[in-house]
Amino acid sequence: MQSHRLNNLIPIFFTILYLWLPTINSGIDAYAYAAAIKWGNELWWPHHLLYVPFGRLFFKFLSGISSIQPLELMQWVNAIAAGLTLKYLLEILKLNKVETPGIWVLFVGSCFGFARFVTENETYMLPILAGTIATFCFVKYVLHKNQLQLVLSSLIFGLAILFHQIHVFWFLGLALIFVSKSGLNGKALMLFIIPASLLVLGTYLLVFYAVNPFHD
Numbered sequence: 001m002q003s004h005r006l007n008n009l010i011p012i013f014f015t016i017l018y019l020w021l022p023t024i025n026s027g028i029d030a031y032a033y034a035a036a037i038k039w040g041n042e043l044w045w046p047h048h049l050l051y052v053p054f055g056r057l058f059f060k061f062l063s064g065i066s067s068i069q070p071l072e073l074m075q076w077v078n079a080i081a082a083g084l085t086l087k088y089l090l091e092i093l094k095l096n097k098v099e100t101p102g103i104w105v106l107f108v109g110s111c112f113g114f115a116r117f118v119t120e121n122e123t124y125m126l127p128i129l130a131g132t133i134a135t136f137c138f139v140k141y142v143l144h145k146n147q148l149q150l151v152l153s154s155l156i157f158g159l160a161i162l163f164h165q166i167h168v169f170w171f172l173g174l175a176l177i178f179v180s181k182s183g184l185n186g187k188a189l190m191l192f193i194i195p196a197s198l199l200v201l202g203t204y205l206l207v208f209y210a211v212n213p214f215h216d
Contacts, residue, residue: 007090007102014109015083022075022119030071030121037070044207048123048164074121081129082109082118088132095139127167130160138174138192147191154192158199171196 036042037055045052058077059070068076086109093101108114117124137153140146157174160167178189 003102007105008087010102010105010109011083011086011090014086015080018079018082018115018118019076022072022079023116026071026120027122029123030074033074033121033123034069034071037074044211045123046165048127049203049207050159050162051123051126051164054126054163071121075119078118078120078122078125081125082114085125085129085132088129088136092132092136092139095136095143123164127160127163130156130163131167131170134160134171135174141188142177147188150188150191151195154195155199158196161196161200162203 032042033052033055036045036052037059040056043052043056055070055074055077059073062068062073086105089108090101090105093104098104134153134156137149137156141149141153153174157167157171161171175189175192178186178192
C-alpha cells in the first residue's frame, strides 16, 4: 500500500517540477506557435493540425480573466499534459503487472528528451498524452474484451494524430497486433481502424474546405 501511494506521487512531483521550471530558452518554433495563437494568423499547420487552434481557443477563454501570454500558457498546458501522461503510463504498467512500475515512470519523467519538450511551447506533448490514454484503453480492451474501450482507443488515437501526424505510426503499431495475434479478430480490427480514420480524414477535409472554399 505504501509503495502504491509513493508511485502515485511520482507524476504529481514531476508535474510540479515542470510547472516550476519552464524553459527560458524557447526556440523559434515556440515563438511562431505563440504568435499564431495570440493573433489568430496561420491557425492550421498541417503536420500538427489541432495544436494552434486548441491553444487559440484556450487563450481566448482565459484572456478575459488572466493576462497570461500564449508562450507561458502553452508551457503550463504541456507541463500538466506531461504529468497526466506519466499517470497513465503508470496505470498501463500496473495493468501489465510490471514490477516496480514507479521506477520506470521515474526514469521517463527524468529523461532530458522528455523534460526538454514538456517545459516548452512545442507540439509533442499533447499528442503523446492522447496516445498514452489511447494505449491505456487498448490494453483494457485486450484484458477485458470490452469493445467500447477499443472504440475509445481508436477515437483518442485519432486526436493524437490530429495533434501531430507522426502518431499514425503508434496507431498502426498497435493495429498490427490484430494482424499478428489470432485471438484478435477482423471485426475488432475494423472497430479500431475505422473510427480513427473517419475522424482524421473528416477533420482534414473540413479544414481543407474552410481554408480553400470552392466557389461556383
